[in-house]
Amino acid sequence: MKSENQQIVLPxxxxxxxxxxxxxEDNLHPYISGNKFRKLKYNILDAQKRGFKKVxxxxxxxxxxxxxxxxxxxxxxxxxxxxxxxxxxxxxxHENPTLRFAKANGMQxxxxxxxxxxxxESEEAVSLLNxxxxxxxxxxxxxxxxxxxxxxxxxxxSEDNDFTVICSCVGTGGTIAGLINAANDDQYIIGFPALKGxxxxxxxxxxxxxxxxxxxxxxxxxxYGKVTNELIGFIxxxxxxxxxxxxxxxxxxxxxxxxxxxxKDYFKPGTKILAIHTGGLQGIAGMNIxxxxxxxxxxx
Numbered sequence: 001m002k003s004e005n006q007q008i009v010l011p012x013x014x015x016x017x018x019x020x021x022x023x024x025e026d027n028l029h030p031y032i033s034g035n036k037f038r039k040l041k042y043n044i045l046d047a048q049k050r051g052f053k054k055v056x057x058x059x060x061x062x063x064x065x066x067x068x069x070x071x072x073x074x075x076x077x078x079x080x081x082x083x084x085x086x087x088x089x090x091x092x093x094h095e096n097p098t099l100r101f102a103k104a105n106g107m108q109x110x111x112x113x114x115x116x117x118x119x120x121e122s123e124e125a126v127s128l129l130n131x132x133x134x135x136x137x138x139x140x141x142x143x144x145x146x147x148x149x150x151x152x153x154x155x156x157x158s159e160d161n162d163f164t165v166i167c168s169c170v171g172t173g174g175t176i177a178g179l180i181n182a183a184n185d186d187q188y189i190i191g192f193p194a195l196k197g198x199x200x201x202x203x204x205x206x207x208x209x210x211x212x213x214x215x216x217x218x219x220x221x222x223x224y225g226k227v228t229n230e231l232i233g234f235i236x237x238x239x240x241x242x243x244x245x246x247x248x249x250x251x252x253x254x255x256x257x258x259x260x261x262x263x264k265d266y267f268k269p270g271t272k273i274l275a276i277h278t279g280g281l282q283g284i285a286g287m288n289i290x291x292x293x294x295x296x297x298x299x300x
Contacts, residue, residue: 003028005159005274008242016262017269021163022244022255025155026279031101032075034279035175036068038151039143044076046147047137054136056081056129057143058120061089062098062225062249062286064279065143070102080107081133085117097285144174149207152178155276163274165190165267167258169250170215171224173200175278177207189213192254196223219257225249227287229297231256236300247280248287248299 004027008020025034032040047055055078059066066082073080082102084093090111093099103109110132112120119125126138139145152175156166166183168176170191180189193200193215201215221231227248235252239245246252258275261267288298 003155006244008244010241010259012259012263016265016267018262018267018271018273020258020262020273020275022275022277023155023160024244024277026245026277026281028279031071031282032068033281034064034277035152035155036064036143036279038155038178039065039148039174040068040072040139041151042147043137043139043143043145043151044072044078047078048076050137052078052135052137054079054081054133055139056083056133056136057139058083058085058117058141060085060225061096062283064098064283065141066107067098067101067282069139069143070105070107073107074105078137080105081136082107082109083117083120083129084109084111085114087111087113095289097289098282101282140172142172142174144172144177144203146207148174149177149181153182155179156182160274162272163187164271165273167192167254167273167275169194169254169276169278170200170204171195171250173204174207175276176213177204179276180204180208180210180213183210183212185210185212187212191215192219192257193217194220194224194250194253196220216257216261219253219260221253227291232291232297232299236297239300244277245281245284246277247283249283250280251277 003025005021005023013020028037055073057069070080166189168179168191170176170193176191183189221228234256235246284299291298
């Protein structure tokens, strides 16, 4: 499957004389889609090259990274281990579509408390995991490391050189770091974080040395995994008008932010914007379960 740029046609774009395209990275692979395909590519190759048989990583209950790692492991004959945030999930993981998918693709789970999870990268925590599972290739939460950034640098191609602005949602920072490294100096990169807080800039700066980028922090809708009726309505309306599905954790917030900035004349007339669709659509099923429990509108 191939990632292609799809033009968005909406009245606001004609009115503001701004063009908007979306790079359909969600079409790269049916199960390892978007930035997870890019982030895992070189990590899987490195694990195989170094002779590892197991890959261990971390994530929450609806993690795109957990689902993608499980399938990538199966596809490459590697055992996968998921350290899952929330020990309350131990006896009810089967109620969760993301974890069911990961389990069906061979992932072994270890459910840990949120306190333990906060210190998961410590030397003591990693040592305990080695004692329990033996030798493994460790991939960080969200997949972001140097090899992941290398993979994300391949998102942009020469066909994207004429875009003025490149937009991406931001989780752990690996995707936008790759985009910054790959972009031309005259292109401006805007990240839309899904999390609250200013720590992401510091994390991104570990992988980049350019300054033609910034984070737009006003569109996290309360923080990671938080949604509102306004956001759900926007995502559903966007799909009806463009046929493009967005997820509520990342791409939905990014696209809401882009169109809101366009409406507020943030971009000059003639600006050509490329938004990166990072996938994450597997999380919609899980989000709809939560929305139904709260008697809120669901995602189409």
